[in-house]
Amino acid sequence: MSKRIVLALGGNALGKGLEKQMQAVRTTAQAIADLIEAGHELVITHGNGPQVGMIHQAFEAAAHSSEQYSVLPMSVCVALSQGYIGYDLQNVLRETLLKRGIKKNVVSLITQVRVDEQDPAFKMPDKPIGSFLSEEVARKLIQQNVVVKEDSGRGWRRVIASPEPKEIIEIEAVKSLLDAGQVPVTVGGGGIPVVAEGDHLKGVSAVIDKDRASAVLARDIDADMLVILTAVEKVAVNFNTPQQKWLDRMTPEEARRYIAEGQFAPGSMLPKVEAALAFAESRPGRQALITLLERAGDGINGRTGTIIG
Numbered sequence: 001m002s003k004r005i006v007l008a009l010g011g012n013a014l015g016k017g018l019e020k021q022m023q024a025v026r027t028t029a030q031a032i033a034d035l036i037e038a039g040h041e042l043v044i045t046h047g048n049g050p051q052v053g054m055i056h057q058a059f060e061a062a063a064h065s066s067e068q069y070s071v072l073p074m075s076v077c078v079a080l081s082q083g084y085i086g087y088d089l090q091n092v093l094r095e096t097l098l099k100r101g102i103k104k105n106v107v108s109l110i111t112q113v114r115v116d117e118q119d120p121a122f123k124m125p126d127k128p129i130g131s132f133l134s135e136e137v138a139r140k141l142i143q144q145n146v147v148v149k150e151d152s153g154r155g156w157r158r159v160i161a162s163p164e165p166k167e168i169i170e171i172e173a174v175k176s177l178l179d180a181g182q183v184p185v186t187v188g189g190g191g192i193p194v195v196a197e198g199d200h201l202k203g204v205s206a207v208i209d210k211d212r213a214s215a216v217l218a219r220d221i222d223a224d225m226l227v228i229l230t231a232v233e234k235v236a237v238n239f240n241t242p243q244q245k246w247l248d249r250m251t252p253e254e255a256r257r258y259i260a261e262g263q264f265a266p267g268s269m270l271p272k273v274e275a276a277l278a279f280a281e282s283r284p285g286r287q288a289l290i291t292l293l294e295r296a297g298d299g300i301n302g303r304t305g306t307i308i309g
């Protein structure tokens with residue numbers, strides 16, 4: 001049965017760096033084309049952690065080299081990341097679909113997402129962006145008042161505020177594209193974070209979690225399913241212990257209990273399970289799926305992955 005699906009692409013669907021991203025997007029496009037060919041109506045969202053950090057750092061270096069350039073506000077960096085990643089996705093997916101005889105526009109929408117200026121996240125930056133840094137580089141950045149954190153023994157990364165997404169500003173445009181049979185790429189990098197000042201939307205320094213924004217999007221376009229693609233086929237409890245157990249399904253009650261037990265790592269599986277739970281609970285009958293990109297088709301058909309709902 002065909003479904004309306006929001007497909008949230010994780011880091012490994014995009015690769016790191018220009019060339020690796022182009023290679024990864026080719027594989028990603030094949031998996032997405034399989035779903036379109038199977039008759040599903042898709043909206044594609046994606047992360048931007050490595051890319052937005054790279055863009056910010058590049059403009060910072062440029063600003064140090066010449067007075068003509070300035071450091072870009074993070075909201076503008078998110079907008080640039082939507083264009084950079086969205087262009088690759090729409091270019092490659094269009095071609096992949098054409099080779100299968102499917103003619104559809106794939107359209108990247110520069111998408112703003114409203115957040116609350118009072119969100120406590122602005123006082124506690126915790127979203128890692130950019131590449132891993134050595135301790136030496138991290139200590140230099142700390143002296144320059146840049147917020148960095150050690151990331152699970154893997155190295156240091158810059159961190160930034162990640163407020164809760166409240167509203168997708170361009171939601172009606174997404175619905176229009178879907179109704180016209182096209183494939184929107186939207187809410188890239190969680191959307192450009194903005195706060196409302198009357199009719200004006202002011203960009204703010206933050207990076208919204210793309211899974212949380214995807215859950216809001218999926219709710220507001222009345223999707224049947226939110227598919228969160230990540231680096232593991234299923235969600236596990238007691239991860240990396242002798243008691244590790246892979247989960248085929250979680251009811252909302254079980255998901256809440258596992259979250260309360262601290263089963264999922266913050267900044268990793270926790271926001272994915274929270275986003276999946278928020279969507280599943282937004283209306284009876286809605287389901288979220290967490291799985292690998294290459295198992296998405298099987299997961300949608302109930303053959304693998306972890307279903308929440």
Ligand SMILES: NC(=O)OP(=O)(O)O
Nearest residue numbers: 047048049189209210
């Ligand atoms: N914005 C966002 O959530 O990006 P990542 O998934 O790459 O961290």
